[in-house]
Amino acid sequence: MTDPVADPLVEVLLYLFLSAGLGALIGLEREQSESGGTFAGSRTFPLFALYGALVSAFFPGLLPIAIGVLVVPLTVAYAGKIWYERDLGLTTLMAALLTTVLGAMTMHSETGAVAAIVVGGTVTILLSIKDPIHEFADQIEETERIASAKFILVVLVVLPALPNRPLDSLYGLNPRFIWLMVVFVTGLGFVAYVLAQFLEPEQSIALTGIIGGFVSSTATTVSMAEKTVQNETLYHVCAFAVVTASIVMFPRALIEVAVVNPELLPSVAVPLGVMTVVGIVAAGTLYWRTTSDETVESGELKNPFRLRPALLFGVVFAVVLLVSEHAQEWLGTSGIYATAFLSGLADVDAMTITLSKLAADGTVSPEVATTGIVIAAIANTLVKAALAWLLGTYRLGRLVSIVLGVVIVSGLVLLLI
Template identity: 35%
Template sequence: MVQEWLALIPNIDLWSRFALALALGALVGLEREYAQQHVAPAPASFAGIRTFPLIALLGALSAFTADLFDMPSFFAVGFGGLAVLVGVSYVRRLGDERGEGITTEVAILLTFLFGGLTYREQGEIASALTVIMTMLLSLRRSLHDLARNLTRDDLLATLQFALITVVILPLLPNRALDPFGVLNPYRIWLLVVFISGLSFGGYVAIKLFGAGRALWLMGLLGGIVSSTATTLTFAGRSHDNPALSPAFASAILLASTVVFPRTLILLALIAPELFWLSLPFLGSLFIVGLLTSFALMFWYRPGKEERQLQLQNPLNLIDAVKFAAMFTAVLFLVDVSETYFGNAGLYITSIIAGFTSTSATVLSLANLASLGNIPASTALIAILLAILSNILSKAFLAASLGARAMRRPVLLGFGIFFIANVIALASALSLAR
């Protein structure tokens, strides 16, 4: 019924493009208006909730007029006129406000271009770019704080991440180089880039927003970087303040809980069939992990004390190469074990590899499952075995390296993890029969 009514409106497609341009301009204008009202002292309003929608509409109308009169240069003239107007306004404001930036001026010019894109039936691109620009505008203070607190190691790690992503990756051959058909350099490095990006994103989140006042939040963010590194960090810090041991244990368990959704994300991107098969098992383990971690959190609350998590920057080129070597070795061993020793060899390899890292094992198994080299049910069992051995490894590290007061809560929590994982493993084995 709605579609029938819309069909009766003349030029509904054209009107919808203009409406989208207004909406995108309003989004940017809302952010600029809010920013101007929350700066002390409040600057003179230059462009806000009314001006930005009009600028976006101007961009759409300029593109429309250029088509209507067959004058392609009309859009460029409109953009140039707006640029001159913005420049004059900026020069006038410089006399009143020293050190004034050009962020709003650039946003105005971009909004005009986004409006032109909406008329050219590029609404998805215009919408995505508008949201990205608005997010950058709204994160002004956080980004400035991040830049001020940036260290040389942080900058070097950022450049190294760019190096392995946009320089090395395109140079690698996208074909298998071994008789088993599993060692594809491009695909292997693409997974390395994704894992590095996941860890680097978690590190940036900690640097950008802070670890917060609650240790469990620090454990959550630390688990994105590395659950093993978080376990070692909190185990060592528990000796400095044994009274916080239950809280440290909760943070360690929460960091380990992040393994389950992180694994599901990897599977969804690499092997969708394996993702849907694993979702009930890993989803249930994730819920058990959350409940266990929160139970320990309420057992001991650290109060209002601010406690910062200090993590080393997780990314450098050496770490990326090491992970690539580990992933390649695990991938090769898993495939060879399955070829010559059947499922038993595959499971043993997964258990051994899981003691050091689940990421390489999961990536290897997901890669093999996506290629059809192993059944999805077999890959699921191997993943659960790797996670099981990883749980035992972190339980040993936390209990042996942590304070005496942390042993009981951390072993209790990991014990619940272990039992839940065994139940999930038994269910997966029965499903595979």
Template identity: 35%
Template structure:
């Protein structure tokens, strides 16, 4: 869209009449699901409530008495919501549904206030998300009721890490070690820990839901959650069904591809919006690993087969703190190794840490790159070294199988991945 077009759009959104119309439309959008569900308040009521919030907000902006009207409007909406809830209780209707309608009315009023105040994007976002929550009522209830105690506990712990601990951390600190001052970004570091854990939770849900429907899902998404679990499951599956070796190998290859994709997402995603340039150099080597793994899996596997995969708990405080500890140790000693022994020292640290957690080594390289201790090429090579060392770990685990063909295929194809990553790294060096 051209700059002139953007200016015209901004000008139209600044128009008071347009804001009022948008508030009414969003209220109508919110009331659509309530009308469809045949509730006591529907499209007209919700639209009028949003218009009321918009009008009172404009009065508050332009006049001295407007603030009182704005508060009065909110109180009236709350009272109306309470009356609806009481009516639902007395008539033996579903009280939960009445409460949902009551709260939705207050949300509609707030949307009108946001839009009239100039928070256009925020108002639209609230309206869309609220409508989505109303529409997905059955799915959300089934999801919540289907959670095990361990999954519920994991979700709660993750919420504490993401929404309680993260805001309390300082943005920057300076760590003194051996006469050296190491600048650290605790919030960025913790955000990376939360991101890796969040990926594990999301893909735990995907694997648990679709795990038996195809090796592509179990291999790739299982690799995002736990590549070790993929290898362990395939080892057991090959032991029970020796003829399944070809697609078991493909599952491990796809787990490697998922691991490389996760590292690439960390490398690119966490360098966006900072003072340093986006780490685009990581796309070539990690992209090579991903493409080679996918190509071999597509060619060699019998995709008519499928196999279930079982993962452990999606998240635990212990796992998060362990990852954070490994990441911090790698970050500190990697920075010291880079200071004392140059870039080769950090490379050695990346290789060693990749055997434990390629994500930890990747995040360490990204943080050092953001801090200026590593250049783009050096950070990319460190990430690639951690990635290929993780591939070696999977090959070593697969070598414990009693199936000769399975062991051989995993070793050969893992070697091809390492070769492809090595050739891609030469492009970065040269």
């Protein structure tokens, strides 16, 4: 019996329906926000999508010409919009062209259809958060804008120019891979930094710890320790923020492993997952004992898109990668573990990415890589407890040490089993 869904006509109709749905989704947003004005709305955008889909399905070779032809009436309509509404915004015009392309993508292939759904949803969200985006842009200081622009410019210029191969002059290191990891780690922090502007983490100590953990758990620990010196009664809420920031380090490391070496993820997920769960339970207990009216601000979080810290991380990562490779040759497994501990005292990201890459290359076994990553995480957790003692009050140091000590013990138990 023939599957009706497999019928070519039914398949084409399904994809046409999908394209019309994506166009309607974007069109409804444009009409609801009143951004389209008289230019285009909930009826016009589905037509844009169907136009692209039909041309792609039956006249694929004419698609560039069809889009070019569409530009003519769109330009006329846009000129009329400027004349009557005095609105120079290009957003709706670009959304119309993009909707036509999305319609064409739905008919291209299954992969194209999935990509069109993802992009269409992203476009709708992007269009619907106009006010928060403008508010965020207005909050950014000029120095931060310049720093971000410099960083992005360097990334765009430097990354394509770097050789994508091991260089003898760099002792076998791949410069493009190193810089790509710098961009990746910095990007994780920047995403959290952007969320901090939208979510206003000063209203929630949990958000302060989570976002601070992705931007810089060390900076968050130092900030919270200094706050307890200024006001000792805040030691409970500050301890919770420190513990939360330290715990976030574990899922952050899992994200890095998943990107660099997905095959290593199941092995690393067990110990880091257990440490995360233990940490969440311990932090939950601490939160339960924290009064609901206690709040802390995380204004010390800085834009991670700064060139000097990024270059510093690149140097640290290159050194850790180089030392780890030779440590395996000179001292065997114990050399890897010693390097992991020493590196973890300063930075977990560098060691996590290094061991993930070495495991992917077959230089170290998955077991050794997993153990090394856990050791680096434990070492960095010890640093957080030490900072709480040295820079904060006695109560903060004691409370953070007890909670993080439970997390460290759980990690050590897993290593010894």
